[in-house]
Amino acid sequence: xxxxxxxxxxxxxxxxxxxxRLRLAGRRVTDARCRIRPVQPADLxxxxxxxxxxFTDPWSRGDFDDCLKxxxxxxxxxxxxxxxxxxxxxxxxxxxxxxxGVTLPARRRGIGAALVRRLLAVxxxxxxxxxxxxxxESNFAAQRLYQSFGFHDVGxxxxx
Ligand SMILES: CC(C)(COP(=O)(O)OP(=O)(O)OC[C@H]1O[C@@H](n2cnc3c(N)ncnc32)[C@H](O)[C@@H]1OP(=O)(O)O)[C@@H](O)C(=O)NCCC(=O)NCCS
Numbered sequence: 001x002x003x004x005x006x007x008x009x010x011x012x013x014x015x016x017x018x019x020x021r022l023r024l025a026g027r028r029v030t031d032a033r034c035r036i037r038p039v040q041p042a043d044l045x046x047x048x049x050x051x052x053x054x055f056t057d058p059w060s061r062g063d064f065d066d067c068l069k070x071x072x073x074x075x076x077x078x079x080x081x082x083x084x085x086x087x088x089x090x091x092x093x094x095x096x097x098x099x100x101g102v103t104l105p106a107r108r109r110g111i112g113a114a115l116v117r118r119l120l121a122v123x124x125x126x127x128x129x130x131x132x133x134x135x136x137e138s139n140f141a142a143q144r145l146y147q148s149f150g151f152h153d154v155g156x157x158x159x160x
Pocket of ligand 1: 054055099100101102103106107108109110111112113114134135136139140141142144145146148
């Protein structure tokens with residue numbers, strides 16, 4: 001079973017409020033010193049490697065290739081090497097976060113949050129007004145992260 005998260009209206013005020021909260025916390029922005037940039041084909045093996053440690057049903061190289069061919073937004077976090085990635089797609093005024101992963105040693109340094117924040121900014125620039133994502137009901141870490149951006153439950157799917 002899984003939880004469907006959001007929709008979150010991407011009003012500028014909401015995003016701004018989230019950023020202020022992160023700064024006030026005093027850790028997220030300063031600790032996540034990684035550089036976030038669009039993916040390059042040479043990065044894909046690193047993304048597949050993170051998938052394999054992060055998920056029991058990892059995306060393949062072909063899955064990432066398909067995302068790029070479809071013009072989806074794939075951003076990577078770089079700190080020496082690739083330490084995380086986020087995948088999303090925007091269609092008219094709706095956005096969807098499709099994937100997010102951070103290497104084990106780089107976790108709890110604000111990198112996942114930095115990737116989501118940047119993707120939401122890209123969505124906002126593209127005219128997205130609300131965003132959706134799906135997350136396993138058992139994935140407490142990801143739910144906490146998404147909730148910190150204002151995502152909330154809108155439904156559940158059986159046998160996710
Ligand atoms: C979920 C994931 C991307 C989080 O990445 P991260 O870089 O460690 O996250 P951040 O450091 O930015 O954490 C941001 C907030 O998320 C929440 N969070 C993250 N990891 C958590 C954990 N293990 N337990 C509880 N809360 C957690 C916290 O609220 C955290 O803020 P805090 O550190 O100030 O308490 C990472 O754990 C991961 O790759 N997991 C496996 C893949 C996955 O589940 N992807 C999501 C699919 S929907």
